[in-house]
Amino acid sequence: MQETPTSPDAPVADAQTDNWVDRYAPPFTRPYLRLSRADRPIGTWLLLLPCWWGLALAILYDQSPRWEDLWIFIGCGIGAFLMRGAGCTWNDITDRHIDGQVERTRSRPIPSGQVSVEAAVAWMVIQTLLAAVILFTFNTAAIGLGFLSLLLVTIYPFAKRFTWWPQVFLGLAFNWGALLVWTAHTGMLHSPAILLYAGGIAWTLFYDTIYAHQDTEDDALIGVKSTARLFGEASPQWLRRFLMLTVGLLGLAVIFSAMPNASILALVIALAGPWAMGWHMAWQLRGLDINNAAKMLQLFRANRDTGIIPLLFFAAALFV
Template sequence: MSVIADARADNWVDRHAPDWAKPYLKLARFDRPVGTWLLLWPCWWSIWLARPVLDLETLRLFVLFGVGAVVMRGAGCTINDIADRNFDGRVERTRHRPIPSGQVSVTGAAIWMGALCLVGLAILLQLSPLAIWLGVGSLGLVAIYPFMKRVTYWPQIWLGLTFNWGALMGWAAASGELGLAPAFLYIGGICWTLGYDTIYAHQDKEDDALIGVKSSALKLGSKTRPALAVFYVGAVVFWGLAAREAGFSHWFLLPFALVIGQFGWQVARVLLDDREDCLRKFKSNILLGAVMMAALIVGGLAA
Protein backbone atom coordinates (compact mmCIF):
# COMPACT_ATOMS: atom_id res chain seq x y z
CA MET A 1 0.00 0.00 0.00
CA SER A 2 1.60 3.26 -1.16
CA VAL A 3 2.18 6.31 1.01
CA ILE A 4 -0.18 8.96 -0.39
CA ALA A 5 1.25 12.21 -1.71
CA ASP A 6 1.33 14.99 0.94
CA ALA A 7 1.79 12.44 3.75
CA ARG A 8 5.06 12.02 5.59
CA ALA A 9 6.81 8.76 4.77
CA ASP A 10 6.85 7.92 8.49
CA ASN A 11 3.23 8.88 9.20
CA TRP A 12 1.56 6.93 12.00
CA VAL A 13 -1.14 5.36 9.83
CA ASP A 14 1.34 3.60 7.52
CA ARG A 15 3.58 2.62 10.44
CA HIS A 16 1.13 1.50 13.11
CA ALA A 17 -2.47 1.08 11.91
CA PRO A 18 -3.75 -2.41 11.06
CA ASP A 19 -3.89 -3.08 7.33
CA TRP A 20 -7.68 -3.33 7.22
CA ALA A 21 -8.03 0.16 8.74
CA LYS A 22 -5.41 2.00 6.71
CA PRO A 23 -7.57 2.82 3.66
CA TYR A 24 -10.33 4.30 5.83
CA LEU A 25 -7.91 6.29 7.98
CA LYS A 26 -6.27 7.61 4.83
CA LEU A 27 -9.65 8.47 3.35
CA ALA A 28 -10.23 10.69 6.41
CA ARG A 29 -6.69 12.12 6.02
CA PHE A 30 -5.60 10.85 9.43
CA ASP A 31 -2.18 10.30 7.84
CA ARG A 32 -2.07 13.98 6.82
CA PRO A 33 -3.05 16.20 9.76
CA VAL A 34 -2.27 19.55 8.13
CA GLY A 35 -5.88 20.21 7.15
CA THR A 36 -7.10 19.34 10.64
CA TRP A 37 -4.87 22.03 12.13
CA LEU A 38 -5.99 24.57 9.53
CA LEU A 39 -9.61 23.78 10.41
CA LEU A 40 -8.97 23.83 14.15
CA TRP A 41 -6.99 27.04 14.59
CA PRO A 42 -9.92 29.41 13.84
CA CYS A 43 -12.02 27.49 16.37
CA TRP A 44 -9.46 27.83 19.13
CA TRP A 45 -8.74 31.47 18.27
CA SER A 46 -12.43 32.30 18.52
CA ILE A 47 -12.97 30.46 21.80
CA TRP A 48 -10.10 32.41 23.33
CA LEU A 49 -11.31 35.71 21.86
CA ALA A 50 -14.69 35.15 23.52
CA ARG A 51 -13.35 33.96 26.89
CA PRO A 52 -9.61 34.58 27.47
CA VAL A 53 -9.64 32.62 30.71
CA LEU A 54 -7.51 29.59 31.55
CA ASP A 55 -10.14 27.43 33.24
CA LEU A 56 -11.84 24.05 32.87
CA GLU A 57 -14.60 25.39 30.60
CA THR A 58 -12.09 26.80 28.14
CA LEU A 59 -10.20 23.50 28.23
CA ARG A 60 -13.46 21.58 27.69
CA LEU A 61 -14.27 23.64 24.62
CA PHE A 62 -10.74 23.26 23.28
CA VAL A 63 -10.98 19.47 23.61
CA LEU A 64 -14.45 19.26 22.05
CA PHE A 65 -13.46 21.38 19.08
CA GLY A 66 -10.19 19.47 18.77
CA VAL A 67 -11.92 16.11 18.45
CA GLY A 68 -14.63 17.67 16.30
CA ALA A 69 -12.06 19.06 13.87
CA VAL A 70 -10.49 15.63 13.45
CA VAL A 71 -13.72 13.78 12.73
CA MET A 72 -15.48 16.45 10.67
CA ARG A 73 -12.43 17.11 8.56
CA GLY A 74 -12.35 13.36 7.99
CA ALA A 75 -16.02 13.36 6.99
CA GLY A 76 -15.51 16.34 4.69
CA CYS A 77 -12.53 14.73 2.98
CA THR A 78 -14.51 11.54 2.49
CA ILE A 79 -17.32 13.50 0.82
CA ASN A 80 -14.72 15.21 -1.33
CA ASP A 81 -13.14 11.92 -2.41
CA ILE A 82 -16.51 10.38 -3.25
CA ALA A 83 -17.36 13.39 -5.40
CA ASP A 84 -13.90 13.49 -7.04
CA ARG A 85 -13.45 9.76 -7.59
CA ASN A 86 -13.51 10.13 -11.39
CA PHE A 87 -10.93 12.94 -11.30
CA ASP A 88 -8.50 11.70 -8.65
CA GLY A 89 -7.33 8.71 -10.66
CA ARG A 90 -6.21 11.08 -13.43
CA VAL A 91 -4.10 13.34 -11.21
CA GLU A 92 -0.61 12.21 -10.19
CA ARG A 93 -0.86 13.54 -6.64
CA THR A 94 -4.20 11.87 -5.91
CA ARG A 95 -4.26 8.63 -7.91
CA HIS A 96 -3.21 6.51 -4.90
CA ARG A 97 -6.11 7.69 -2.73
CA PRO A 98 -8.28 4.83 -1.40
CA ILE A 99 -11.27 5.20 -3.75
CA PRO A 100 -9.53 5.65 -7.15
CA SER A 101 -6.99 2.95 -6.25
CA GLY A 102 -9.81 0.51 -5.45
CA GLN A 103 -8.99 0.04 -1.76
CA VAL A 104 -12.38 1.39 -0.62
CA SER A 105 -15.72 1.19 -2.43
CA VAL A 106 -18.04 4.16 -2.72
CA THR A 107 -20.52 2.36 -0.45
CA GLY A 108 -17.82 1.68 2.13
CA ALA A 109 -16.73 5.32 1.99
CA ALA A 110 -20.31 6.50 2.50
CA ILE A 111 -20.74 4.26 5.56
CA TRP A 112 -17.42 5.52 6.98
CA MET A 113 -18.52 9.11 6.38
CA GLY A 114 -21.77 8.44 8.22
CA ALA A 115 -19.90 7.01 11.21
CA LEU A 116 -17.67 10.08 11.38
CA CYS A 117 -20.70 12.37 11.17
CA LEU A 118 -22.34 10.57 14.08
CA VAL A 119 -19.28 11.20 16.24
CA GLY A 120 -19.36 14.82 15.12
CA LEU A 121 -23.05 15.08 16.06
CA ALA A 122 -22.36 13.71 19.53
CA ILE A 123 -19.75 16.43 20.02
CA LEU A 124 -21.95 19.16 18.53
CA LEU A 125 -24.74 18.41 21.01
CA GLN A 126 -22.38 19.32 23.89
CA LEU A 127 -22.31 22.96 22.72
CA SER A 128 -24.62 25.95 23.16
CA PRO A 129 -27.88 26.09 21.14
CA LEU A 130 -26.54 28.79 18.80
CA ALA A 131 -23.35 26.81 18.17
CA ILE A 132 -25.44 23.72 17.42
CA TRP A 133 -27.46 25.57 14.78
CA LEU A 134 -24.30 27.03 13.28
CA GLY A 135 -22.86 23.51 13.13
CA VAL A 136 -25.94 22.27 11.29
CA GLY A 137 -25.64 25.22 8.90
CA SER A 138 -22.06 24.31 8.07
CA LEU A 139 -23.17 21.00 6.52
CA GLY A 140 -24.36 22.78 3.39
CA LEU A 141 -20.97 24.39 2.91
CA VAL A 142 -19.22 21.04 3.36
CA ALA A 143 -21.52 19.22 0.94
CA ILE A 144 -21.27 21.82 -1.83
CA TYR A 145 -17.51 22.47 -1.69
CA PRO A 146 -16.34 19.40 -3.71
CA PHE A 147 -18.38 20.57 -6.71
CA MET A 148 -17.20 24.19 -6.79
CA LYS A 149 -14.07 23.43 -8.83
CA ARG A 150 -16.39 22.36 -11.65
CA VAL A 151 -18.17 25.73 -11.88
CA THR A 152 -15.76 28.45 -10.71
CA TYR A 153 -12.07 29.33 -10.73
CA TRP A 154 -12.48 30.32 -7.09
CA PRO A 155 -13.28 27.13 -5.14
CA GLN A 156 -10.73 28.46 -2.64
CA ILE A 157 -13.27 31.08 -1.56
CA TRP A 158 -15.79 28.35 -0.76
CA LEU A 159 -13.11 26.42 1.11
CA GLY A 160 -12.43 29.57 3.11
CA LEU A 161 -16.11 29.91 3.98
CA THR A 162 -16.13 26.27 5.09
CA PHE A 163 -12.79 25.91 6.85
CA ASN A 164 -13.17 29.08 8.91
CA TRP A 165 -16.75 28.48 10.06
CA GLY A 166 -15.28 27.54 13.42
CA ALA A 167 -14.44 31.22 13.95
CA LEU A 168 -18.19 31.74 14.36
CA MET A 169 -18.92 28.47 16.15
CA GLY A 170 -16.14 28.86 18.71
CA TRP A 171 -17.36 32.28 19.76
CA ALA A 172 -20.97 31.08 19.88
CA ALA A 173 -19.99 28.04 21.99
CA ALA A 174 -18.05 30.20 24.44
CA SER A 175 -20.43 33.15 24.69
CA GLY A 176 -23.83 32.02 23.39
CA GLU A 177 -23.98 34.87 20.89
CA LEU A 178 -22.22 36.39 17.89
CA GLY A 179 -20.61 39.79 17.32
CA LEU A 180 -18.19 41.83 15.25
CA ALA A 181 -15.06 40.16 16.65
CA PRO A 182 -15.88 36.66 15.33
CA ALA A 183 -17.12 38.18 12.06
CA PHE A 184 -13.77 39.94 11.57
CA LEU A 185 -11.93 36.74 12.52
CA TYR A 186 -14.01 34.80 9.98
CA ILE A 187 -13.34 37.24 7.14
CA GLY A 188 -9.63 37.26 7.95
CA GLY A 189 -9.63 33.47 7.94
CA ILE A 190 -11.22 33.41 4.49
CA CYS A 191 -8.42 35.67 3.23
CA TRP A 192 -5.86 33.35 4.85
CA THR A 193 -7.38 30.28 3.20
CA LEU A 194 -7.43 32.01 -0.17
CA GLY A 195 -3.68 32.43 0.20
CA TYR A 196 -2.58 29.05 1.45
CA ASP A 197 -4.96 27.05 -0.75
CA THR A 198 -3.91 28.96 -3.86
CA ILE A 199 -0.34 27.93 -3.06
CA TYR A 200 -1.56 24.36 -2.56
CA ALA A 201 -3.46 24.42 -5.88
CA HIS A 202 -0.27 25.24 -7.78
CA GLN A 203 0.79 21.63 -7.20
CA ASP A 204 -1.98 20.38 -9.50
CA LYS A 205 -2.30 23.17 -12.05
CA GLU A 206 -1.06 21.13 -15.03
CA ASP A 207 -3.29 18.14 -14.22
CA ASP A 208 -6.27 20.40 -13.43
CA ALA A 209 -5.94 22.13 -16.79
CA LEU A 210 -5.84 18.78 -18.60
CA ILE A 211 -8.90 17.29 -16.90
CA GLY A 212 -10.93 20.50 -16.98
CA VAL A 213 -11.31 21.51 -13.33
CA LYS A 214 -10.75 25.04 -12.09
CA SER A 215 -8.70 26.70 -9.35
CA SER A 216 -7.40 30.09 -8.30
CA ALA A 217 -3.92 28.92 -9.30
CA LEU A 218 -5.07 28.54 -12.90
CA LYS A 219 -6.99 31.82 -12.83
CA LEU A 220 -4.18 33.90 -11.35
CA GLY A 221 -1.22 32.30 -13.12
CA SER A 222 1.70 34.75 -13.16
CA LYS A 223 -0.29 37.18 -10.98
CA THR A 224 -0.37 34.75 -8.07
CA ARG A 225 2.38 36.37 -6.00
CA PRO A 226 0.83 39.87 -5.82
CA ALA A 227 -2.56 38.25 -5.24
CA LEU A 228 -1.12 36.32 -2.28
CA ALA A 229 0.10 39.61 -0.84
CA VAL A 230 -3.42 41.06 -1.11
CA PHE A 231 -5.00 37.99 0.49
CA TYR A 232 -2.56 37.98 3.39
CA VAL A 233 -2.85 41.73 3.98
CA GLY A 234 -6.59 41.14 4.27
CA ALA A 235 -5.99 38.41 6.85
CA VAL A 236 -3.72 40.69 8.89
CA VAL A 237 -6.16 43.62 8.83
CA PHE A 238 -9.24 41.62 9.80
CA TRP A 239 -7.47 39.58 12.47
CA GLY A 240 -6.16 42.81 13.96
CA LEU A 241 -9.69 44.24 13.96
CA ALA A 242 -10.98 41.09 15.66
CA ALA A 243 -8.45 41.43 18.49
CA ARG A 244 -9.25 45.12 18.92
CA GLU A 245 -13.01 44.52 18.90
CA ALA A 246 -12.56 41.84 21.58
CA GLY A 247 -10.75 44.38 23.76
CA PHE A 248 -7.37 42.66 23.69
CA SER A 249 -4.21 44.42 24.83
CA HIS A 250 -1.83 46.06 22.36
CA TRP A 251 0.73 43.48 23.53
CA PHE A 252 -1.02 41.22 21.04
CA LEU A 253 0.91 43.08 18.34
CA LEU A 254 4.34 41.82 19.43
CA PRO A 255 3.87 38.13 18.57
CA PHE A 256 1.45 39.14 15.81
CA ALA A 257 4.41 40.75 14.05
CA LEU A 258 5.76 37.21 13.59
CA VAL A 259 2.53 36.25 11.82
CA ILE A 260 3.00 39.18 9.47
CA GLY A 261 6.61 38.15 8.89
CA GLN A 262 5.60 34.57 8.11
CA PHE A 263 3.07 35.81 5.57
CA GLY A 264 5.76 37.94 3.95
CA TRP A 265 8.11 34.96 3.80
CA GLN A 266 5.49 32.85 2.03
CA VAL A 267 4.79 35.53 -0.56
CA ALA A 268 8.45 36.30 -1.23
CA ARG A 269 9.88 32.79 -1.19
CA VAL A 270 7.26 30.39 -2.56
CA LEU A 271 8.34 28.65 -5.77
CA LEU A 272 5.06 28.34 -7.62
CA ASP A 273 6.38 25.88 -10.21
CA ASP A 274 7.94 23.59 -7.60
CA ARG A 275 5.39 21.14 -6.16
CA GLU A 276 7.50 20.24 -3.15
CA ASP A 277 8.10 23.87 -2.23
CA CYS A 278 4.39 24.70 -2.62
CA LEU A 279 3.61 21.87 -0.21
CA ARG A 280 6.24 23.10 2.27
CA LYS A 281 4.84 26.64 2.21
CA PHE A 282 1.31 25.32 2.57
CA LYS A 283 2.27 23.20 5.59
CA SER A 284 4.04 26.16 7.19
CA ASN A 285 0.61 27.58 7.95
CA ILE A 286 0.31 25.16 10.87
CA LEU A 287 3.09 27.13 12.58
CA LEU A 288 1.49 30.40 11.55
CA GLY A 289 -1.72 29.32 13.27
CA ALA A 290 0.21 28.47 16.44
CA VAL A 291 1.90 31.87 16.46
CA MET A 292 -1.48 33.55 15.97
CA MET A 293 -2.77 31.56 18.95
CA ALA A 294 0.20 32.74 21.01
CA ALA A 295 -0.49 36.35 20.01
CA LEU A 296 -4.11 36.05 21.13
CA ILE A 297 -3.09 34.44 24.42
CA VAL A 298 -0.70 37.32 25.13
CA GLY A 299 -3.28 39.92 24.11
CA GLY A 300 -6.02 38.32 26.16
CA LEU A 301 -4.07 37.77 29.35
CA ALA A 302 -2.62 41.29 29.22
CA ALA A 303 -5.96 42.98 28.62
Protein backbone atom coordinates (compact mmCIF):
# COMPACT_ATOMS: atom_id res chain seq x y z
CA MET A 1 0.00 0.00 0.00
CA GLN A 2 1.34 3.46 -0.94
CA GLU A 3 2.11 5.63 2.10
CA THR A 4 0.57 9.06 2.22
CA PRO A 5 2.78 12.13 2.86
CA THR A 6 1.13 12.68 6.25
CA SER A 7 1.58 9.10 7.46
CA PRO A 8 3.91 8.68 10.44
CA ASP A 9 5.46 5.84 8.44
CA ALA A 10 6.37 8.01 5.45
CA PRO A 11 10.18 8.43 5.49
CA VAL A 12 11.99 11.64 4.64
CA ALA A 13 13.39 11.66 1.10
CA ASP A 14 17.09 12.02 1.97
CA ALA A 15 17.12 9.71 5.01
CA GLN A 16 19.37 6.68 4.93
CA THR A 17 17.60 3.49 3.85
CA ASP A 18 16.54 1.22 6.71
CA ASN A 19 17.57 3.72 9.38
CA TRP A 20 16.68 2.88 12.99
CA VAL A 21 13.86 5.43 13.20
CA ASP A 22 11.96 3.96 10.25
CA ARG A 23 12.62 0.37 11.36
CA TYR A 24 12.34 0.33 15.14
CA ALA A 25 10.90 3.55 16.61
CA PRO A 26 7.24 3.46 17.68
CA PRO A 27 5.12 5.03 14.91
CA PHE A 28 3.88 7.94 17.03
CA THR A 29 7.48 9.04 17.76
CA ARG A 30 8.77 8.88 14.18
CA PRO A 31 7.67 12.35 12.99
CA TYR A 32 9.39 13.97 15.99
CA LEU A 33 12.55 11.90 15.61
CA ARG A 34 12.62 12.81 11.92
CA LEU A 35 12.19 16.45 12.89
CA SER A 36 15.34 16.04 15.01
CA ARG A 37 17.11 14.30 12.08
CA ALA A 38 17.59 11.18 14.20
CA ASP A 39 17.13 9.23 10.97
CA ARG A 40 20.13 11.12 9.53
CA PRO A 41 22.87 10.89 12.19
CA ILE A 42 25.63 12.58 10.16
CA GLY A 43 24.68 16.01 11.54
CA THR A 44 25.09 14.82 15.12
CA TRP A 45 28.57 13.56 14.27
CA LEU A 46 29.51 16.86 12.64
CA LEU A 47 28.39 18.75 15.74
CA LEU A 48 30.00 16.29 18.16
CA LEU A 49 33.45 15.81 16.64
CA PRO A 50 34.71 19.40 17.20
CA CYS A 51 33.68 18.96 20.84
CA TRP A 52 35.82 15.85 21.16
CA TRP A 53 38.68 17.57 19.31
CA GLY A 54 38.50 20.37 21.87
CA LEU A 55 38.59 17.96 24.79
CA ALA A 56 41.56 15.99 23.42
CA LEU A 57 43.63 19.09 22.64
CA ALA A 58 42.75 20.70 25.98
CA ILE A 59 44.14 17.65 27.77
CA LEU A 60 47.21 17.75 25.53
CA TYR A 61 47.60 21.44 26.41
CA ASP A 62 47.65 21.14 30.20
CA GLN A 63 48.60 17.45 30.53
CA SER A 64 46.00 17.14 33.30
CA PRO A 65 43.46 14.42 32.50
CA ARG A 66 40.76 14.08 35.15
CA TRP A 67 37.87 11.72 35.82
CA GLU A 68 35.52 14.62 35.06
CA ASP A 69 36.73 14.47 31.47
CA LEU A 70 34.95 11.14 31.06
CA TRP A 71 31.66 12.86 31.88
CA ILE A 72 32.51 15.76 29.54
CA PHE A 73 33.12 13.18 26.79
CA ILE A 74 29.80 11.42 27.43
CA GLY A 75 27.91 14.66 28.03
CA CYS A 76 29.12 15.95 24.67
CA GLY A 77 27.57 12.94 22.94
CA ILE A 78 24.20 13.34 24.61
CA GLY A 79 24.24 17.11 24.30
CA ALA A 80 25.18 17.02 20.61
CA PHE A 81 22.26 14.70 19.88
CA LEU A 82 19.82 16.94 21.78
CA MET A 83 21.08 20.30 20.51
CA ARG A 84 21.36 19.09 16.93
CA GLY A 85 17.76 17.93 17.28
CA ALA A 86 16.62 21.24 18.75
CA GLY A 87 18.51 23.21 16.10
CA CYS A 88 17.07 21.14 13.25
CA THR A 89 13.59 21.52 14.70
CA TRP A 90 14.06 25.31 14.80
CA ASN A 91 15.44 25.21 11.26
CA ASP A 92 12.38 23.31 10.02
CA ILE A 93 10.00 25.68 11.80
CA THR A 94 11.57 28.74 10.16
CA ASP A 95 12.01 27.04 6.76
CA ARG A 96 8.64 25.32 6.56
CA HIS A 97 7.47 27.35 3.55
CA ILE A 98 10.82 27.02 1.76
CA ASP A 99 11.03 23.27 2.42
CA GLY A 100 7.65 22.76 0.81
CA GLN A 101 9.03 24.15 -2.46
CA VAL A 102 12.18 22.00 -2.59
CA GLU A 103 11.95 18.45 -3.90
CA ARG A 104 14.42 17.00 -1.39
CA THR A 105 12.82 18.63 1.68
CA ARG A 106 9.08 18.68 1.01
CA SER A 107 8.73 15.29 2.73
CA ARG A 108 10.00 16.70 6.05
CA PRO A 109 7.53 16.44 8.96
CA ILE A 110 6.23 20.03 8.99
CA PRO A 111 5.69 20.71 5.25
CA SER A 112 4.30 17.19 4.79
CA GLY A 113 1.80 17.76 7.61
CA GLN A 114 3.07 15.07 9.97
CA VAL A 115 3.80 17.59 12.75
CA SER A 116 2.11 20.93 13.48
CA VAL A 117 4.16 24.06 14.08
CA GLU A 118 2.89 24.23 17.67
CA ALA A 119 3.95 20.65 18.36
CA ALA A 120 7.33 21.31 16.77
CA VAL A 121 7.90 24.32 19.04
CA ALA A 122 7.08 22.22 22.10
CA TRP A 123 9.45 19.48 20.92
CA MET A 124 12.22 22.03 20.38
CA VAL A 125 11.80 23.40 23.92
CA ILE A 126 11.90 19.90 25.43
CA GLN A 127 15.15 19.06 23.65
CA THR A 128 16.73 22.38 24.61
CA LEU A 129 15.83 21.99 28.29
CA LEU A 130 17.25 18.46 28.38
CA ALA A 131 20.48 19.74 26.82
CA ALA A 132 20.58 22.52 29.43
CA VAL A 133 20.56 19.91 32.19
CA ILE A 134 23.83 18.53 30.81
CA LEU A 135 25.30 22.00 30.28
CA PHE A 136 24.70 22.91 33.92
CA THR A 137 27.02 20.10 35.03
CA PHE A 138 29.97 21.98 33.47
CA ASN A 139 31.86 24.94 34.95
CA THR A 140 30.48 28.47 34.93
CA ALA A 141 32.55 29.68 31.97
CA ALA A 142 31.40 26.75 29.83
CA ILE A 143 27.79 27.37 30.83
CA GLY A 144 28.12 30.98 29.68
CA LEU A 145 29.50 29.86 26.32
CA GLY A 146 26.63 27.41 26.02
CA PHE A 147 24.07 30.18 26.36
CA LEU A 148 25.94 32.34 23.84
CA SER A 149 25.68 29.54 21.30
CA LEU A 150 21.89 29.92 21.28
CA LEU A 151 22.30 33.24 19.48
CA LEU A 152 24.12 31.51 16.60
CA VAL A 153 21.57 28.69 16.49
CA THR A 154 18.75 31.25 16.34
CA ILE A 155 20.30 33.26 13.50
CA TYR A 156 21.51 30.42 11.27
CA PRO A 157 18.21 29.48 9.53
CA PHE A 158 17.78 33.08 8.35
CA ALA A 159 21.32 33.44 6.96
CA LYS A 160 20.48 32.02 3.54
CA ARG A 161 17.97 34.83 3.13
CA PHE A 162 20.50 37.67 3.48
CA THR A 163 23.97 36.30 2.60
CA TRP A 164 25.61 34.10 -0.01
CA TRP A 165 27.69 32.62 2.83
CA PRO A 166 25.16 30.90 5.15
CA GLN A 167 27.70 28.10 5.54
CA VAL A 168 29.82 30.50 7.62
CA PHE A 169 26.96 30.86 10.10
CA LEU A 170 26.55 27.08 10.21
CA GLY A 171 30.28 26.78 10.90
CA LEU A 172 30.10 29.34 13.70
CA ALA A 173 27.29 27.35 15.35
CA PHE A 174 28.43 23.79 14.64
CA ASN A 175 32.00 24.26 15.88
CA TRP A 176 31.16 26.24 19.02
CA GLY A 177 31.51 23.04 21.00
CA ALA A 178 35.29 23.16 20.49
CA LEU A 179 35.38 26.40 22.52
CA LEU A 180 32.86 25.20 25.08
CA VAL A 181 34.51 21.85 25.77
CA TRP A 182 38.01 23.31 25.90
CA THR A 183 36.68 25.70 28.55
CA ALA A 184 34.85 22.90 30.36
CA HIS A 185 38.21 21.17 30.84
CA THR A 186 40.60 24.10 31.41
CA GLY A 187 38.23 26.68 32.93
CA MET A 188 39.08 29.36 30.35
CA LEU A 189 39.73 29.92 26.66
CA HIS A 190 43.24 29.85 25.17
CA SER A 191 44.54 30.59 21.69
CA PRO A 192 44.68 26.92 20.54
CA ALA A 193 40.93 26.67 21.06
CA ILE A 194 40.34 29.70 18.85
CA LEU A 195 42.52 28.19 16.11
CA LEU A 196 40.69 24.88 16.44
CA TYR A 197 37.36 26.70 16.15
CA ALA A 198 38.51 28.53 13.01
CA GLY A 199 39.72 25.26 11.48
CA GLY A 200 36.36 23.67 12.18
CA ILE A 201 34.59 26.56 10.43
CA ALA A 202 36.77 26.03 7.35
CA TRP A 203 35.88 22.33 7.42
CA THR A 204 32.17 23.22 7.64
CA LEU A 205 32.53 25.46 4.58
CA PHE A 206 33.99 22.43 2.79
CA TYR A 207 31.36 19.84 3.65
CA ASP A 208 28.30 22.08 3.65
CA THR A 209 29.13 23.52 0.23
CA ILE A 210 29.16 19.91 -0.98
CA TYR A 211 25.81 19.35 0.74
CA ALA A 212 24.26 22.52 -0.71
CA HIS A 213 24.98 21.42 -4.28
CA GLN A 214 22.04 19.02 -3.97
CA ASP A 215 19.57 21.91 -4.04
CA THR A 216 21.09 24.56 -6.31
CA GLU A 217 18.33 24.41 -8.93
CA ASP A 218 15.49 24.64 -6.41
CA ASP A 219 17.37 27.27 -4.40
CA ALA A 220 17.77 29.41 -7.51
CA LEU A 221 14.05 29.22 -8.25
CA ILE A 222 12.99 30.33 -4.77
CA GLY A 223 15.85 32.78 -4.15
CA VAL A 224 17.74 30.90 -1.40
CA LYS A 225 21.45 31.75 -1.24
CA SER A 226 24.37 29.37 -0.62
CA THR A 227 28.08 29.03 -1.31
CA ALA A 228 27.19 26.26 -3.78
CA ARG A 229 25.23 28.74 -5.88
CA LEU A 230 27.85 31.45 -5.39
CA PHE A 231 30.78 29.28 -6.49
CA GLY A 232 29.00 27.26 -9.18
CA GLU A 233 31.45 25.53 -11.50
CA ALA A 234 34.33 27.06 -9.52
CA SER A 235 33.38 25.00 -6.44
CA PRO A 236 36.32 22.55 -6.73
CA GLN A 237 38.81 25.42 -6.52
CA TRP A 238 37.06 26.90 -3.50
CA LEU A 239 36.86 23.51 -1.80
CA ARG A 240 40.61 23.08 -2.22
CA ARG A 241 41.11 26.42 -0.48
CA PHE A 242 38.87 25.31 2.39
CA LEU A 243 40.83 22.04 2.58
CA MET A 244 44.14 23.88 2.93
CA LEU A 245 42.67 26.31 5.45
CA THR A 246 41.26 23.45 7.53
CA VAL A 247 44.55 21.55 7.63
CA GLY A 248 46.61 24.68 8.30
CA LEU A 249 44.44 26.00 11.14
CA LEU A 250 44.08 22.59 12.80
CA GLY A 251 47.83 22.11 12.49
CA LEU A 252 48.44 25.42 14.25
CA ALA A 253 45.93 24.46 16.94
CA VAL A 254 47.88 21.25 17.54
CA ILE A 255 51.22 23.07 17.69
CA PHE A 256 50.01 25.65 20.19
CA SER A 257 48.27 22.94 22.24
CA ALA A 258 51.37 20.77 22.45
CA MET A 259 54.06 23.42 22.85
CA PRO A 260 53.61 24.20 26.58
CA ASN A 261 53.83 20.70 28.07
CA ALA A 262 53.58 17.83 25.56
CA SER A 263 56.50 15.77 24.26
CA ILE A 264 57.90 16.06 20.75
CA LEU A 265 56.53 12.61 19.95
CA ALA A 266 53.05 13.65 21.08
CA LEU A 267 53.29 16.74 18.90
CA VAL A 268 54.29 14.69 15.85
CA ILE A 269 51.49 12.18 16.38
CA ALA A 270 48.88 14.90 16.90
CA LEU A 271 50.08 16.81 13.81
CA ALA A 272 49.53 13.69 11.73
CA GLY A 273 45.79 14.11 12.43
CA PRO A 274 45.17 17.23 10.30
CA TRP A 275 47.53 15.84 7.64
CA ALA A 276 45.53 12.59 7.37
CA MET A 277 42.28 14.55 7.49
CA GLY A 278 43.47 16.59 4.53
CA TRP A 279 44.10 13.45 2.50
CA HIS A 280 40.56 12.27 3.20
CA MET A 281 39.20 15.64 2.04
CA ALA A 282 41.35 15.38 -1.09
CA TRP A 283 39.84 11.96 -1.74
CA GLN A 284 36.40 13.59 -1.62
CA LEU A 285 37.50 16.17 -4.17
CA ARG A 286 38.61 13.44 -6.57
CA GLY A 287 35.07 12.05 -6.55
CA LEU A 288 33.33 15.42 -6.77
CA ASP A 289 30.46 15.75 -9.25
CA ILE A 290 28.45 18.87 -8.49
CA ASN A 291 25.71 17.82 -10.95
CA ASN A 292 25.12 14.47 -9.24
CA ALA A 293 23.00 15.02 -6.12
CA ALA A 294 23.32 11.41 -4.93
CA LYS A 295 27.11 11.59 -5.17
CA MET A 296 27.21 14.89 -3.29
CA LEU A 297 25.11 13.42 -0.47
CA GLN A 298 27.46 10.42 -0.33
CA LEU A 299 30.52 12.67 -0.08
CA PHE A 300 28.86 14.87 2.54
CA ARG A 301 28.13 11.83 4.72
CA ALA A 302 31.77 10.72 4.36
CA ASN A 303 32.74 13.68 6.53
CA ARG A 304 31.96 11.70 9.66
CA ASP A 305 35.09 9.72 8.89
CA THR A 306 36.93 12.93 7.94
CA GLY A 307 36.35 14.29 11.45
CA ILE A 308 37.10 11.02 13.24
CA ILE A 309 40.55 10.75 11.63
CA PRO A 310 42.22 13.66 13.50
CA LEU A 311 40.43 12.68 16.71
CA LEU A 312 42.16 9.28 16.65
CA PHE A 313 45.57 10.92 16.30
CA PHE A 314 44.78 13.49 19.04
CA ALA A 315 43.74 10.68 21.37
CA ALA A 316 46.86 8.64 20.57
CA ALA A 317 49.05 11.67 21.36
CA LEU A 318 47.67 11.69 24.91
CA PHE A 319 49.27 8.34 25.65
CA VAL A 320 52.89 9.20 24.83
